[in-house]
Structures are given as C-alpha cells and as structure tokens.
Amino acid sequence: MAEPMKIRAQMQGDTADIKVLMNHIMETGLRKDAKTGQMIPAHFIQQVNVTVGGKVVLDAQWGYAVAKNPFLGFKVKGAKAGDKVVVNWVDNKGDKRTDEAAIS
Amino acid sequence: MKKIALALLSAGLMMSAAAQAGPEEDRKQLIDFYKSKLPTVKFDDMIYGALALDKDSKSQYDSIMEFPPFETVVDAGKQMWEKPFKNGKTFASCFPNGGKNVAGNYPIFDDKSNKVVTFEMAINQCLRDNGEEEFKLGTVNTMGILTAYARTLSDGMKMNVKVQGDGALAAYELGKRHYFQRRGQLNFACATCHVDNVGNRVRAEVISPALGQATHWPVFRAGENLVTLQTRFRQCNSQVRAVPFDFGSEEYNNLEYYMSYRDNGLPLKASVFRK
C-alpha cells in the first residue's frame, strides 16, 4: 500500500469536522526532469471516497492540480462521536490507500 | 528617511564597539526601532517575519499550518531522532531534558575551542561521541530532516542565547558586522533591506524585519522544500551577488550567533510554512 494518510475527526456540536492529509506526490506530468530532459510522468490521486458510519459522505474526482500531499476538509452533519471515518484513494497508476479513524 | 535608520544603527555599531555598550543594548535598541516602525506588530509575532505585516499572507500560513503538508518529513525526523545508535544510546542522551527546550540556547560559545557551536554542530558532536559518523551540515536528507524534528522539541521556548566573555563578545561583534556590512555586486547589507526597508516590497515580496529572523527554522518553502537558516544565509548572499560562505563556516556561525542573541525573548517555532 502507498504511504498512510492522517485523519482528524472531531465533533463540533452535531457536525463532524473532518480533516485529511494524504501523502502523495501529485505529479502533474507537465514537468521536465532537469537532468534527463525527459517529461516526468503524471502521478496523481484521481478518486477519493469517504464513508462515515458505513455511509458514503464524499466521493471525489481529482486532477493533477490538487496540491502535493493533498489536504481535504469537509463536514458531516448528523455524525456521532465514535463513528468510523474510512478514507480511500486511488491514483492514475492504480495505487491505492485506505485509512480510518474514529470521530472523537 | 531610509538612510537615517541605517546611519543610526551603524553609529550605534561604532559606539558600541568603542563604549562596549554590548549585545543587550543592541537588542533593546532594535526592539525599540521596530516598536516605532511597526507599531501594530506584537513582540511575539515578530517570529512570523513578513507574514506579520500582511494579513493575506498570514491567513495562508495559518491555513496551511493547521495540517502542514510537510508533516511526514517532520515525522521522518522523529524516527531519525529516536533511532538508537549502534551503542544503544539515542540523540536524547546528549542533551539535557532529552533534547526538549534546548534549541533556544543555541548557538553557544565554547570557550575551550574558542568558537561558536550551533545546534547542528552539537548534534554532530553527539554523533561523534557515540561512535557514529557525523552529518554534512548542509544536507537536507540528514541534518535537515533531523533538525526539522529536533528543533520542534523546543517549540515555544524563549530564545535564550548567552554572550559572556571576551571570546563570545568578539564572535557576536563579527556576526553583527556581517549583518550591517554591504557586500556583493548589489552592494547591500542585510540591514539595507531588513532594517532600512522593512515593510517595503522587493517585487511582490514584503521585506521582513531583522528581529525574529533566527527563530523559525527550518522553513518548508511551498510547503515542501526544506530550507535551514544557513541555507538561507547562502541564498541571501547569492541574491545580492556576493559569494556565499560554507555551511558551518565561522562567518555564518558568528552571524547566526549574533542574530540568535538578538532574538532572545522571542518564542522559537520550528518547521513552518513559507512561500
């Protein structure tokens, strides 16, 4: 599996405030390797999927222009402390990563 | 108006050399200078440099620092710090308090060897003392990443550098001289920008104040490129088209010593975002 991501999930009233920091180079495919003169191939997360308490809350598609080591923040109303947050991503090379955390 | 500030400080420099007014007077004079030049900036916020002068920039810093993209690099530094040497000891054993709240004491002046010792040099001493190979001072993957974590152990610590004795004072004065001495094809001193032109712009950049410059290293440019204080010295020298000195050179160690003493009382904050 690829490098782990960090998930912070906290209740704020009746809403879960969830922040994710992923570990990914998000290479655009537009850069040239200074030494070889060759284009560096694109390598970036294309799909992100998040479930909270077993239900899909966020489903995203990304291009290469999300910044390196992507940050994602979102909020889920009606979530509860203890609910499991599961984050998946898949990149354009088929690499994937799944991590989870409980809402505190 | 701009020339007055530099002239005043240069006069102060000459006065202090003659009258031995000393580092503490220098420090207070600089604090007073920025209190009047930048009245809205709180003393503790001087560690944010140019960010303290521009809300739009500071807002981006705050946003990124909430969950920094370089956190895994600092984590890697933590692994390096905690990994035992061949003899079973760790870096923590070389410093008081396990290395917590020590970085703000550096650089120190070692009377025995009659030279300034930076935090990085102390880390190398630790490696040598434990039969390990020392790191090259300018290398990001070793010393850079290690200090990206090790310095955070002192986050919040008020800078507390000591200048005591003739050797220390001489090194301090040499460091101060570098800061106020014009150099390079552009013939600028550090003070030309950071004292005389603080708050003005160089192209799209706001110029940071001199005070606080030694408190916040390493930085991660664009949130990913690790830059240490002495790397920054080399870049600054190059930018005025002066030949840069080496990492760990006496010139830079003295400069770091002077700049760190001058930041006494400010809270250290390591591994931060910069543009």
Add this chain to the structure above:
Amino acid sequence: MNQLRRTFLKGTGAAGTVALAIAAGLLKPGQVLAAEWNKNAFEAKTPADAMKGIGAAGAAKSADIMIKAPDIAENGAVVPVEVTSKIPGTTEIAILSEQNVNPLIAEFTLSNGAEGYVSTRIKMAKTSNVTVVVKAGGKTYMASKEVKVTIGGCGG
C-alpha cells in the same frame, strides 16, 4: 449489459457514480473503481469545455457561494481554497482555476449529511479566476474569485 456498467454509463461525467453504485448495492463502501474518471472534463483545456464536461454549462452566478482564497498566493503550488455553499441541497462542488493548462481541478460529490463545504489546497499556474461550481436541486450555480500568482522577489 451488466448492471454495474449500466449504472456507470448512466452516471457518466458525474462524480456521484460511485455513490450511486453503492446505493444500488453494486459496490461495497471502500471499493473504488478507477475506470470512470472524467477524462473529458479533466483534460479539457478551456474553462468552458471543463464546465461542459462536468455538466455545468450555463451555470448561474450565485452570491450564496463563499470562496475563501488569498488575494495574492504565497506560492502557486499550494493555494488554500475553502468553499462554503449556502445553497440548500448542495450535492456537488467543483473547483476550477481558469488559467491552468487544464482548468478543472477537483469535483466533490456530497451525500448523507455532508455539508456544502470543502477545504483543500490547489496548484495555480498563474493569476486566474478560481471558479467554483455548485450543483443543488438539479440546478448548477457558480462563483469566482481572482487569485493573483506572482514571481517573488527574494523570499521563495
């Protein structure tokens, strides 16, 4: 034609395809398929084509989309953007940087209590309008904010 393919084809261009498939019981949560990435929209070279690609052509300007983004980016490689949609029933938020080689940056589909809010960091090639598209109640809306990207001076 198998049910999975039929569902995907129905949902072409929408980031909600996976959510649909899960809702239809065809996909377990956590199972993400790479096949349906909206290549058309992400590889579009103009904002208009990108908007078309995500089904947002003719989106109406809305004052109920708040974009928190800098006036001047510290570094175009990492520009924090926070979107809050006050439009009730927001199901999708997309972010574009109009002057990027490929303007479409990200598309988020929200469901099951997820609020009309996303926060992320984007790469911008140069000074540009950051455009946000919101889908709510079957309609599309948009708002823009200009973010300047500059060459530095001495810092970076």
